[in-house]
Amino acid sequence: xxxxxxxxxxxxxxxxxxxxxxxxxxxxxxxxxxxxxxxxxxxxxxxxxxxxxxxxxxxxxxxxxxxxxxxxxxxxxxxxxxxxxxxxxxxxxxxxxxxxxxxxxxxxxxxxxxxxxxxxxxxxxxxxxxxxxxxxxxxxxxxxxxxxxxxxxxxxxxxxxxxxxxxxxxxxxxxxxxxxxxxxxxxxxxxxxxxxxxxxxxxxxxxxxxx
Amino acid sequence: xxxxxxxxxxxxxxxxxxxxxxxxxxxxxxxxxxxxxxxxxxxxxxxxxxxxxxxxxxxxxxxxxxxxxxxxxxxxxxxxxxxxxxxxxxxxxxxxxxxxxxxxxxxxxxxxxxxxxxxxxxxxxxxxxxxxxxxxxxxxxxxxxxxxxxxxxxxxxxxxxxxxxxxxxxxxxxxxxxxxxxxxxxxxxxxxxxxxxxxxxxxxxxxxxxx
Numbered sequence: 001x002x003x004x005x006x007x008x009x010x011x012x013x014x015x016x017x018x019x020x021x022x023x024x025x026x027x028x029x030x031x032x033x034x035x036x037x038x039x040x041x042x043x044x045x046x047x048x049x050x051x052x053x054x055x056x057x058x059x060x061x062x063x064x065x066x067x068x069x070x071x072x073x074x075x076x077x078x079x080x081x082x083x084x085x086x087x088x089x090x091x092x093x094x095x096x097x098x099x100x101x102x103x104x105x106x107x108x109x110x111x112x113x114x115x116x117x118x119x120x121x122x123x124x125x126x127x128x129x130x131x132x133x134x135x136x137x138x139x140x141x142x143x144x145x146x147x148x149x150x151x152x153x154x155x156x157x158x159x160x161x162x163x164x165x166x167x168x169x170x171x172x173x174x175x176x177x178x179x180x181x182x183x184x185x186x187x188x189x190x191x192x193x194x195x196x197x198x199x200x201x202x203x204x205x206x207x208x209x210x211x
Numbered sequence: 212x213x214x215x216x217x218x219x220x221x222x223x224x225x226x227x228x229x230x231x232x233x234x235x236x237x238x239x240x241x242x243x244x245x246x247x248x249x250x251x252x253x254x255x256x257x258x259x260x261x262x263x264x265x266x267x268x269x270x271x272x273x274x275x276x277x278x279x280x281x282x283x284x285x286x287x288x289x290x291x292x293x294x295x296x297x298x299x300x301x302x303x304x305x306x307x308x309x310x311x312x313x314x315x316x317x318x319x320x321x322x323x324x325x326x327x328x329x330x331x332x333x334x335x336x337x338x339x340x341x342x343x344x345x346x347x348x349x350x351x352x353x354x355x356x357x358x359x360x361x362x363x364x365x366x367x368x369x370x371x372x373x374x375x376x377x378x379x380x381x382x383x384x385x386x387x388x389x390x391x392x393x394x395x396x397x398x399x400x401x402x403x404x405x406x407x408x409x410x411x412x413x414x415x416x417x418x419x420x421x422x
């Protein structure tokens with residue numbers, strides 16, 4: 001197999017999902033930093049890779065690209081311990097992946113982007129305020145689930161945990177207070193204790209970065 | 212196998228995705244109407260089925276529930292002609308499913324809900340205005356793709372088409388003008404020509420409704 005290439009932006013939680021899984025799978029990859037703050041995802045060259053103009057993008061072999069972080073997670077985890085083989089359990093993983101993209105990321109990740117990546121909490125004050133209620137609703141649902149479960153699906157660490165961990169464990173950078181969610185906090189520690197864990201802005205030891 | 216039961220709301224595009232696929236698969240199901248306008252998704256009974264309080268929910272066997280429309284589509288289409296067997300093609304289907312939930316539905320479906328389901332376009336005037344640009348961006352991306360392709364993945368009708376069709380073909384009910392998108396319009400006709408097609412508020416001929 002060709003070496004995988006990941007078009008990525010180091011502070012991105014969506015990029016981190018892929019970096020973390022690849023590292024835990026022991027799959028070496030080449031990481032290409034694309035600075036979204038400098039509109040590098042809007043160049044004709046990047047748009048030829050992903051017409052949607054977003055990172056992460058996985059180049060599976062030369063010219064063969066896959067976008068959408070959670071689709072990449074499924075692609076990479078098939079037939080591994082990170083995705084259950086049972087059809088219903090696999091569907092439950094997908095259920096959490098869609099929950100993450102629809103009901104979690106647009107509120108928690110977006111707030112973090114404005115506050116901690118752009119550093120413009122004043123300018124986005126009003127928009128951030130509107131993200132509070134739906135963001136906390138997502139955290140409450142996670143807390144409820146994790147009060148009765150060690151991980152999201154089948155009491156085992158899967159890509160559902162990776163997808164939800166990416167922006168949850170840095171939710172404070174988006175102004176969300178996690179101290180009121182003890183089950184989430186305990187789960188965060190369980191994820192951090194997984195073999196091969198790397199932190200969000202840590203480059204994988206398996207990766208070679210091209211700048 | 213037990214008879215499948217679908218908790219659904221007839222005007223919902225997310226519910227329609229499941230109704231359409233089940234009908235095209237020839238799988239009979241029992242449909243339970245849950246009126247979201249009367250907060251029927253917020254009752255303790257419904258929340259015991261889906262803690263997230265949303266339809267559609269598929270009851271696969273008594274007490275075994277699956278939520279998130281696109282996760283249900285994948286669950287039902289595995290090992291059928293509606294989901295490719297090839298790993299990369301399957302990942303491309305997922306890519307479009309995540310695109311639909313993150314970059315399409317929150318703008319186009321939400322506008323339709325406010326304008327045509329609630330009938331409150333005046334009250335939501337400001338919010339609707341903010342949905343215009345991202346909604347049209349999603350349609351433009353679809354138009355570009357469909358200019359070169361008959362269907363979203365592998366030139367064949369799959370659940371990627373079902374997921375995107377659900378709210379696209381009624382985008383005008385959300386105030387979006389489709390006349391400027393000829394490739395989308397031609398694709399809509401191709402979807403409507405598929406065997407077993409039913410329209411959005413049409414109950415499946417295979418379904419038994421409990422009210």
